Amino acid sequence: MLLVNCKKSDPITVKLPVVVKPTVIPDANAINKFVYNGLKDYYLWVDNVPSLTAQKYSIKDSLNYFLNTYTDPAKLFNGLLYTTLDKWSFIVDDSQTITDWIQGISETMGFDFKLGYIGSTENLFGFVRYVYKGSPAEKAGMKRGDLFMKIDDTQLTISNYQTLLFTKLTYKISFASITSVNSVSTIALNGNTATMTAIKMQENPILLDTVLNVNNLKVGYLVYNAFNADFDVQLNNVFGKFKSSGIDRLVLDLRYNGGGSVQTAVYLASMIYGTSKTKAFLKRQYNKGLQDYFISTEGASSLSQSFTDSITTSTPKAKINTLNLNKLYVITSSNSASASELLINGLEPYLDVVNIGWNTAGKYVASATIRDWDANGVVNPNHKWAMQPIIVKTTNSLGVSDFVNGLVPDIALKEDIANLLPFGDQNETLLKSVISNLKGAALTPVESKSAKIGWVDAFDSQDHKPFAKQMYIAPLLDIHKN
Secondary structure: OOOOOOOOOOOOOOOOOOOOOOOOOOOOOHHHHHHHHHHHHHOOOHHHOHHHHOHHHHOHHHHHHHHOOOOOHHHHHHHOOOOOOOOOOEEEOOOHHHHHHHHOEEEEOOEEEEEEEOOOOOEEEEEEEEEOOOOHHHHOOOOOOOEEEEEOOEEOEOOOHHHHHHOOOEEEEEEEEEEEEOOEEEEEEEEEEEEEEOEEEEOOOEEEEEEEEEOOEEEEEEEEOOEOHHHHHHHHHHHHHHHHHOOOEEEEEOOOOOOEEHHHHHHHHHHHOOOOOOOEEEEEEOOHHHHHHHHHHHOHHHHEEEOOOEEOOOOOOEEOOOOOOOEEEEEEOOOOOOHHHHHHHHHOOOOEEEEEEOOOOOOOEEEOOEOOEOOOOOEOOOOOOEEEOEEEEEEOOOOOOOOOOOOOOOEEOOOOHHHOOOOOOOOOHHHHHHHHHHOOOOOOOOOOHHHHOOOEEEEEHHHHOOOOOOEEOOOOHHHHHO
């Protein structure tokens, strides 16, 4: 018998594939989605922001991964702006902030001012340009032309003025005067002080309206400081008074007007020029998506906005009081922005606009309030965030826009701090130049008394005013619903 030696075979090792669980990308939070989608849909410069147009973000996981890298919605918003051109878009964590801004409501002492350097030092002084009606400043006796040097007995300097003037809700202000000794002018404290506490109030933008008599001409003079829709009817009533007075010319003082409502600019233009609904006051240009939407749903004509014969935003509607003017004098400065520039630019094709002052700010784009709406236009109740991105560029009826350096005046003239007479005084520097032209003289600058002081511009209160130099249209709620 043959015996064969047998043994068990070695075990066979089988390598199984490693099962890798897919990475789960959690959904981005609602606020970040709102920010991203809002800018993607509405932002004027969306094509200039790669993160808003990248094809990879059409994939849900890729977009969520990107949005989840941001814990602060404001940083996400600011990171998606085209900052080469955009200096104005903003976002807030409480939509009431935007509502208050649009209505001209703020916590304030109630005076507008400018700061300048004292000689070659870092010390500053301020001068009051105007005082709000009914404000703590008015009740304290402050008036246009007042000079000041100290807050709470501390000299204003380049390093402390923001803390002293913009963080305190109560302070003592120490006033100053210009003194001249042997033809040398200096600024020194005069011993007068006032103590004020800020209040929350709404600024009335109609600071002054009056009729001046100039060489037998009746000249309407209006100091208008903001295109605030809450005062549209009151503004129209002013023009009713001008009309009943039979004014021959109008001087519109926009030197401190940083802008506001586009619709209010349309109303004001109609009050000045006329109410023909067949003449375009402005044209609008959106990003390609919105532009195509408007053209397909409402026609290309919807991108133009004409003069109008009534204030449709008031209840009941108010018929526009129009002057049907063929010439307008406008006083401007570098503070004249957005809707102020829209008004001037929009009227240029139709009447002789004489601009006296300084180059305007150079803003021809407008924003809109965007909330976190659902498909039915209901705001998400779980947060209060809202944003105000630039969504539209405006032109006049001839397509003129892009005045990045502002609108150039017919005669360049700056306000004279040593001659800050009350508004309406015919010897006030800027108004005096207008009056001189009305009397038949050529447009020429007048002598500046403040040049003898040797002061240098520093900053003004509008530089630190939240959301200054803005222009806005109505919220795009109806578009969102569609």
